[in-house]
Amino acid sequence: MIKRLFFTAIFCLLAIFLLAQADSLYLLLPQFSNPFYDTFSRNYIGSTSAGRGYTGVSVLGGLDNALLNPASVLPDSAKFFIEMNIKPSLEAEGYPLYANYTSPFPLGLLGLSFAMENKFSLGVLYNLPKSITLDDYSFFINQGADLIQRFPVYNLHQATALIAFHNGPLHLGLNLHNQFHYIDDPIFLRSYERIRDSQYHLRIQPGIIYQLGSANIGFSMMPATKFSWNLKCANYDFKMPLWLTGGIEFVKPEFNIATEAEWEQTSDICDSFNDRFTFKAGLEKMSDKLVYRLGYHFTSNVYSGMIRLAQNVVNPDTSYVWNTVPQAVFIEDNAQHSLTAGLSYRFKNGIFNLSAMQVILGDVNKTQINVSLCFYLNYIFRKREIHLNE
Numbered sequence: 001m002i003k004r005l006f007f008t009a010i011f012c013l014l015a016i017f018l019l020a021q022a023d024s025l026y027l028l029l030p031q032f033s034n035p036f037y038d039t040f041s042r043n044y045i046g047s048t049s050a051g052r053g054y055t056g057v058s059v060l061g062g063l064d065n066a067l068l069n070p071a072s073v074l075p076d077s078a079k080f081f082i083e084m085n086i087k088p089s090l091e092a093e094g095y096p097l098y099a100n101y102t103s104p105f106p107l108g109l110l111g112l113s114f115a116m117e118n119k120f121s122l123g124v125l126y127n128l129p130k131s132i133t134l135d136d137y138s139f140f141i142n143q144g145a146d147l148i149q150r151f152p153v154y155n156l157h158q159a160t161a162l163i164a165f166h167n168g169p170l171h172l173g174l175n176l177h178n179q180f181h182y183i184d185d186p187i188f189l190r191s192y193e194r195i196r197d198s199q200y201h202l203r204i205q206p207g208i209i210y211q212l213g214s215a216n217i218g219f220s221m222m223p224a225t226k227f228s229w230n231l232k233c234a235n236y237d238f239k240m241p242l243w244l245t246g247g248i249e250f251v252k253p254e255f256n257i258a259t260e261a262e263w264e265q266t267s268d269i270c271d272s273f274n275d276r277f278t279f280k281a282g283l284e285k286m287s288d289k290l291v292y293r294l295g296y297h298f299t300s301n302v303y304s305g306m307i308r309l310a311q312n313v314v315n316p317d318t319s320y321v322w323n324t325v326p327q328a329v330f331i332e333d334n335a336q337h338s339l340t341a342g343l344s345y346r347f348k349n350g351i352f353n354l355s356a357m358q359v360i361l362g363d364v365n366k367t368q369i370n371v372s373l374c375f376y377l378n379y380i381f382r383k384r385e386i387h388l389n390e
Helices: 002-022 035-041 047-051 320-324 377-389
Strands: 079-086 100-102 107-116 120-135 137-141 146-150 153-167 170-184 196-212 215-222 225-230 235-240 243-251 255-264 276-287 290-299 305-308 328-331 336-347 350-361 367-376
Touching: 035 120, 047 290, 047 336, 047 350, 047 367, 137 320, 196 225, 196 235, 367 377
Parallel strands: none
Antiparallel strands: 079 107, 079 367, 100 120, 107 120, 120 153, 137 146, 153 170, 170 196, 196 215, 215 243, 225 235, 243 255, 255 276, 276 290, 290 336, 305 328, 336 350, 350 367
């Protein structure tokens, strides 16, 4: 009787596994670059923005707000900006052995900005919009005699050049994002090859802010673009979908309130994907040298269900041992509701910023902490000049 129950349970599990394989989705992009992995891979860069619900498209400020809207960077004294982005690891479900999603590289933003003729803002910055590592993807073959182990990585590095023009209530800006998509050790079934590759791509981001009394109205966008990427075992037509964002900020003497929305046409990547909608709201209160921030952030689901792991289609290994390796992974619902909080302290040489974002409702319970420092270079150089003159 026990033996019969055992084989019945095995048969049911096998049937469920085969059904999942039949209904799974073939990916049109390399696995971890797909938008549903943004639940962990997305780095909300800019500690002041992250503290107020990641609002910033209508907020006039400094360089850490530039990725939301280049028009927001005001002409000010020369500044140096550095930000650390910390994401605690999360358990990765659905893999043969225990695994975690991690982001071991903590540098989120490094930048320099300065003004020209009080009407132009110029800036250069390195930033890391996405970073994810699967630690690790492992499975046994040859009846447990051998172990295959991989550490898949996908990072999106950006070197951004910024220019903004300011004339009265009108603020215009442009970002030139030099993107470097980096992949290391991607999952390819029926292949023992270890692949490391990167691909360069240029994206442009115009933006505008108009001040209307006590309200600022902002808008920014990035057009859809695509490029080809050959990863030896498979070729991809990589698509970066259209991205639009707009919002309004109400400016008061002691506090500011901002609300914004984003739309990303992720359905352009795959017909099975939904477009991504983001809603965010934030509050900022000033008190002498301190600024306090609170916010709410929501992103909608792009895709949930089974996905097929990539296969080597160029020269696949035909060994029967691959037949026992799981070929699909389940993607959880990627809608997320987050609460945010932040603090800034102004001191003589610059500004210290701290923020935290915590998912309070969603299948992927992500936490992110941003810590940044902004230094006024004019003050530092002037102080050094005075010291040398003495």
